[in-house]
Amino acid sequence: MVLVYQSHQQKLYNKPMPWIGIYIACASLLCILALVADLIHGLRNRKLWFPCKYFTLNAASLTVIAIAIKLPMDLSNLNGNVGMDAKFGSVCFMCTMMANLLPSLATMDNKELVANIIALGVVVITLVVNIFIQIYTGVLLYSEYDANVLVNTRLTSYNTFSLRNVIYAAISLGPLTLLIIYVCSALAILKCKEILESKYQAAHEIALKDHGLEQPGRLLTVEKLKQHVNNYRVMAETGSPQFMTACSATTSASGIICVTSTAFLFFLRIPNLRYNTSDYESDYKWSMLVILMIQLIGSVLGTIAPVARCFATLRFKLSVKWLWKQVKAMFSTSSIMWGQDTAQLGNYKDLRPYVLQLQEDIEFADKTLKAISKSVNHMIRKAEKQEPQNLMKLLAKSRGFEGVEKFDSRRVESVVSEEYLNCWSLPLVTLTSIAMSLPNIHKKTVDCLVCGVSEGLVYVKLVEKNLNAIDDHVCIQKAAKTLWVEVEVYHKWLGNKLPKPKPRVNTPGQILQWLRDTAKDMVDKVENMDVIGRNDNSKYRSICANSMYLITRTMLSYHENGDEFSQEEVFAQLSSMIADILAACLTNLPQVIAMKCHTSAIEKREANVQAATRLLGETTKIINSLQDRELPSLNPDELAFIDKWRAYLKNPYP
Numbered sequence: 025m026v027l028v029y030q031s032h033q034q035k036l037y038n039k040p041m042p043w044i045g046i047y048i049a050c051a052s053l054l055c056i057l058a059l060v061a062d063l064i065h066g067l068r069n070r071k072l073w074f075p076c077k078y079f080t081l082n083a084a085s086l087t088v089i090a091i092a093i094k095l096p097m098d099l100s101n102l103n104g105n106v107g108m109d110a111k112f113g114s115v116c117f118m119c120t121m122m123a124n125l126l127p128s129l130a131t132m133d134n135k136e137l138v139a140n141i142i143a144l145g146v147v148v149i150t151l152v153v154n155i156f157i158q159i160y161t162g163v164l165l166y167s168e169y170d171a172n173v174l175v176n177t178r179l180t181s182y183n184t185f186s187l188r189n190v191i192y193a194a195i196s197l198g199p200l201t202l203l204i205i206y207v208c209s210a211l212a213i214l215k216c217k218e219i220l221e222s223k224y225q226a227a228h229e230i231a232l233k234d235h236g237l238e239q240p241g242r243l244l245t246v247e248k249l250k251q252h253v254n255n256y257r258v259m260a261e262t263g264s265p266q267f268m269t270a271c272s273a274t275t276s277a278s279g280i281i282c283v284t285s286t287a288f289l290f291f292l293r294i295p296n297l298r299y300n301t302s303d304y305e306s307d308y309k310w311s312m313l314v315i316l317m318i319q320l321i322g323s324v325l326g327t328i329a330p331v332a333r334c335f336a337t338l339r340f341k342l343s344v345k346w347l348w349k350q351v352k353a354m355f356s357t358s359s360i361m362w363g364q365d366t367a368q369l370g371n372y373k374d375l376r377p378y379v380l381q382l383q384e385d386i387e388f389a390d391k392t393l394k395a396i397s398k399s400v401n402h403m404i405r406k407a408e409k410q411e412p413q414n415l416m417k418l419l420a421k422s423r424g425f426e427g428v429e430k431f432d433s434r435r436v437e438s439v440v441s442e443e444y445l446n447c448w449s450l451p452l453v454t455l456t457s458i459a460m461s462l463p464n465i466h467k468k469t470v471d472c473l474v475c476g477v478s479e480g481l482v483y484v485k486l487v488e489k490n491l492n493a494i495d496d497h498v499c500i501q502k503a504a505k506t507l508w509v510e511v512e513v514y515h516k517w518l519g520n521k522l523p524k525p526k527p528r529v530n531t532p533g534q535i536l537q538w539l540r541d542t543a544k545d546m547v548d549k550v551e552n553m554d555v556i557g558r559n560d561n562s563k564y565r566s567i568c569a570n571s572m573y574l575i576t577r578t579m580l581s582y583h584e585n586g587d588e589f590s591q592e593e594v595f596a597q598l599s600s601m602i603a604d605i606l607a608a609c610l611t612n613l614p615q616v617i618a619m620k621c622h623t624s625a626i627e628k629r630e631a632n633v634q635a636a637t638r639l640l641g642e643t644t645k646i647i648n649s650l651q652d653r654e655l656p657s658l659n660p661d662e663l664a665f666i667d668k669w670r671a672y673l674k675n676p677y678p
Contacts, residue, residue, distance in 0.1 A: 041307040041308050041309065041311075042308060042309045042310060042311040043311070044094075044308070044311075045308040045309075045311025045312060045314065045315055046311050046314065047091065048091060048092060048094050048095065048311075048315050049311065049314045049315045049318050051088050051089075051091035051092040052092040052117065052315065052318045052319050052322060053318055053322075054088055055079070055085075055088060055089065055092055055117075055121055055322065056318070056321070056322040056325065056326075058078045058079035058085075059079050059121075059124055059322070059325065059326050059329070060325070061077070061078040061079070062074055062075070062076055062077055062078050062079050062124070062329065063328060063329060065077050065078065066329070066332075069399070070395060070399070072332050073127075073267060073270040073271060073332065073333050074127075074270070074328075074329040074332055074333065075127060075264075075266050075267070075270065076124070076125065076127050076128035076131065076266065079121075079124060079125065079128070080125065080128035080131060081125045081128045081129065081132075081140045081144065082140065083143070085125070086140075086143050086144060086147060089118070089121060089147065090147055092114070092117065092118075092121075092319070093114045093115075093117070093118050093147075093151055094114075095110050095111050095114045095308075095312075095315065096111045096112075096114045096115055096151055096154060096155050096158075097150065097151060097154050098154075099154060099157065099158060106312045106313055106316060107308075107312060109289075109316055110312050110313075110315050110316040110319075111155070111158075112192055112195060112196075112289055113289060113315075113316050113319045113320055113323070114315075114319055115151070115155065115195055115196055115198065115199065115285070116195065116198070116285045116286050116289050116319075116320075116323045117319040117320075117322055117323050117326075118148075118151065118198075118199050119195075119198040119199055119202060119281060119282045119285045119286070119323075120282050120286065120322060120323045120326035120327070120330075121326065122144075122148075122199060122202040122203075122206070122278065122282075123202065123278040123279055123281065123282035123326070123329075123330040124282075124326055124329050124330065126202075126205070126206065126209060126269065126274070126275050126278050127266045127269045127270040127275065127333075128266070129141075129206065129209055129210055129213055129269060130213050130216075130217075130264070130265035130266040130268065130269040130627070131265070131266055131627050132627065133625075133627060134214065137210055137213070137214075138210075141206060141207065141210055144203065144206065145203055148199045148200060148202075148203045149200070149203075151199055152196060152197070152199055152200045155196040156193075156196065159192075159193055159196070191288055194288075195285045195288055195289060198281050198282075198284075198285045201281055202278055202281055205274050205277055205278050205281075208274055209269060209272065209274045209275070212269075212272065212274065213265055213268075213269060216265060216268050216269075216382060217265055217626055219382055220263045220265065220268070220380055220382070220626065221626055223263065223380045223381075224259055224263050224380055224626070224629075227255075227259050227377060227378045227380060228259070228622060230377050230378070231252065231255045231256065231259075231378065234255075243611060243614060243647070243650060243651055243653075243655065244614035244615075244618070244647075245647075245651065246640070246644050246647055246648060249614055249617055249618070249640055249647070250400070250401075250404065250640065251374075252617075252618055252621060253400055253404075253617070253621060253633065253636055253637050253640055254375065254396075254397055254400050255375065255378045256378075256621035256622065256629075256633045256636070257396055257397075257399070257400050257633050257637065258375050258378040258379060258393065258396050259378045259379075259380055259629070260629040260630040260632075260633045261396055261630060262378075262379045262380045262381060262392075263380030263381075263626075263629070264629075264630055265626060265627070268382060270333050271333070275330070275333050275334075276333065276334045278330060279327075279330025279331055279333055279334045280334070282326065282327060282330050283327050283330065283331060286323040286324065286327060289323075290320070290323075290324070375393045375396075375397070376393070379393070400637055403634065403637045403638060403641065404637060404640055404641035404644070405641065406641065407637070407638040407639075407640070407641025407642045408641045408642070408644055408645075410641075410642055411641075411642055411643075411644070411645055411646075412476075412479035412480070412482075412483075412642065412646075414472060414475040414476040414478075414479050415476050415479040415480045415483075415606070415646070416645060416646065416649070417472070417476060418473065418476030418477070418480065418599070418602065418603050418606065419480075419603055419606060419607055419610075419646065419649060420603075421599050421600055421603040422600065422603035422604045422606070422607040423600075424604065424653075425604050425607065425608045425653075425656075425669065425673065426604055426673075427600055427601035427602070427603065427604025427605055428604055428605055428608045428666065428669045428670060428673060429669075429670050429673040429674060430578075430601060431451050431455060431575055431578065431601045431605065432446075432451065432574050432575055432578055432670075433574075433577075433578040433581060444500060444567055444570065445496050445497055445500060445667060446500070446666045446667050446670070447488060447492060447497050447500045447501050447504065447666065448484050448487065448488060448492075448605065448609040448666050449481060449484050449485065449488060449501055449504035449505070449508070450500055450501075450503065450504040450507075450567070450568070450571050451571065451575065451605055451666070452477055452480070452481065452484065452504075452602055452605055452606065453477075453481075453504050453507050453508045453511060454568070454571045454572050454575050455575065455598050455601055455602050455605075456473065456474060456477045456511065456598075456602060457507075457511050457517040457522060457539075457572070458535075458536070458539060458572075458575065458576065458579070458598055459473055459595055459598040459599065459602075460474070460511065460515065460522040460523065461517075461522045461523045461524065461535050461539060462523060462532065462535060462591045462594060462595055463523040463524075463530065463591075464530075464591045464592075465591055465592065465595050469595070473599060473602070474512060477602060477606075478508075478512060480606045480610070481508060483609075483610055483613060483643065483646075484606070484609050484610075485501070485505070486613075486616055486639070487609055487610070487612045487613070487616055487664060488501050490616050490619050490620070491612055491615065491616065491619075491661075491664035492664055492665065499563070499567070500567060502564075503563075503564045503567040503568055504568075506564060507564075507568050517539075517568075517572070518542075518546060518565060518568055518569065520542060523535070524538060531591075532583075532589055532590070532591055532593075532594040533580065533583060536576045536579055536580050537576075537580065539572055539576045540572070540573055540576040540577055540580065542569075542572075543569040543570070543572035543573040543576065544569075544573055546565055546566070546569035547566055547569045547570055547573060550562045550563075550565060550566040550569075551566075579594075579597075605666070607650060607653070608666070608669055609666070610643075610646055610650065611650055611653070611655060611663060612663055612664050613639075613643050613646065613647055614647060615660055615663075615664070616639070617636050617639055617640050617643075618636075620632055620633075620635055620636035620639065621633050621636045656668075656669060656672040656673070656676070657672070657676075658672060
């Protein structure tokens with residue numbers, strides 16, 4: 025009875041094992057999908073050294089990898105050929121993943137690099153130790169097939185058997201060898217970053233001098249911005265630590281290990297297998313074959329990127345000899361031919377000062393610079409198709425910058441005890457709220473205004489984030505951001521429905537008075553609160569209500585002579601003010617684009633330049649539309665603040 029009970033319990037314990045096998049297979053498939061995503065990304069961007077974008081070394085990927093290589097971690101005996109091949113297949117799969125992950129080390133800062141290398145080391149050492157324990161005890165390299173070889177064959181067959189086991193043992197050392205390569209690469213990356221950083225700073229100074237980004241009273245043209253973006257794209261790509269790592273000797277070595285281990289397993293064992301029912305006697309049952317096939321496919325597919333990197337390295341090194349031959353050939357040809365080549369090379373000579381490289385004796389080919397320039401132009405053209413059309417229609421209503429001064433009269437005193445600075449976004453949200461409160465305006469017209477402001481606030485926030493990141497402004501910007509969600513999504517202003525559903529409140533004067541009084545009441549409630557009772561929400565309501573009070577009081581002052589405008593006229597006046605404020609704010613876009621090109625973090629430079637390129641494409645028409653406007657005689661830094669604009673427009677100075 026005891027034996028029957030124990031047998032029954034063992035069956036219950038083994039019952040979920042096939043599903044655990046499927047779990048392992050799914051983790052392996054997830055790794056393969058990430059590898060394929062990187063391959064597609066490299067092909068689409070014509071980066072045949074295949075940078076790591078989706079499959080990178082981090083806590084998440086290490087967790088998935090640890091699940092995918094569970095089989096060789098399992099010290100139990102997996103009967104049959106499938107079990108042995110699946111375990112060694114997992115080791116080869118691990119080599120493939122490590123070879124593909126190596127360039128991602130360059131995307132990390134020093135702290136992340138050390139942490140991830142240590143975490144990977146724990147996984148790899150555990151894997152190798154477990155494999156060699158199984159080899160030493162004989163449970164891994166001994167199967168029914170091997171027993172038949174030892175019993176029924178001669179010494180030559182035994183020697184073949186031993187050689188095969190030696191090869192399997194060598195495959196098991198692959199992850200450990202790759203770990204050593206990882207450590208060496210990490211040390212090299214740290215030094216490479218220092219060299220590239222010093223060269224980047226020198227090129228950065230050249231870029232600032234060449235294009236005169238600080239010119240008071242002048243807006244940078246789109247052409248100059250394109251050239252500026254081109255320069256920084258060359259700096260980012262040629263000085264990319266990941267590119268340097270992908271083209272290094274250590275990466276080539278990892279690719280060779282990956283290909284060799286997979287080739288040995290594939291050609292030595294897989295084609296000769298004849299699986300039968302006895303091969304599935306392990307607890308994992310049929311799921312073992314699923315794991316083996318998925319990981320084998322992943323290993324074969326993952327030879328692509330490491331091999332491509334080997335060829336990229338070879339081409340990179342051979343290009344020096346090729347260039348030397350071309351130079352000698354040039355001197356031997358006629359002066360006419362020399363002149364033709366010079367003309368062709370001259371197209372990209374302006375980009376050469378921005379090429380960053382570790383070895384000065386290697387000169388980048390014009391083909392490379394041409395490819396970088398083409399990619400920039402392609403990205404700009406693609407982004408131009410996503411230009412904000414509603415914003416362009418709204419900006420067309422602006423003829424100057426008068427609205428920047430007119431929306432808030434200095435004769436109107438604030439009703440809050442604490443003085444708040446102005447920012448670009450809060451007046452825009454407040455003015456739009458007033459426009460939405462006019463009930464007789466056609467819904468389509470109001471929606472068009474709201475869409476235009478919504479599109480404009482995307483760029484306004486970029487200006488504020490990059491140029492107005494001062495504590496006194498940040499709290500106002502946060503209040504505007506929160507208020508805009510309420511206005512755009514719920515058509516409410518601090519809980520009040522827009523427009524107010526009361527027939528007696530219908531004329532523009534009455535609506536402005538209602539908004540003014542509502543705002544005054546909210547401010548009074550906050551001001552009368554005990555200091556202890558105030559919180560972030562009360563401060564937010566105070567900021568928004570004070571803005572509404574000042575603007576509505578200002579607009580009411582325009583009608584003090586008794587003239588009553590129609591709702592359409594008030595809406596047009598509000599739209600014009602909004603357009604003027606947006607236009608004034610967006611004159612800072614060239615400065616934002618230039619700033620986004622440059623960042624102190626070497627790992628983020630390429631992504632930042634790409635973001636600046638897309639922003640330039642989206643805003644090309646906006647910048648062109650503002651190009652002919654006369655800007656205030658302010659320093660570029662002052663143009664980023666609405667209060668500086670208001671002070672200048674009130675008292676212009678030469």
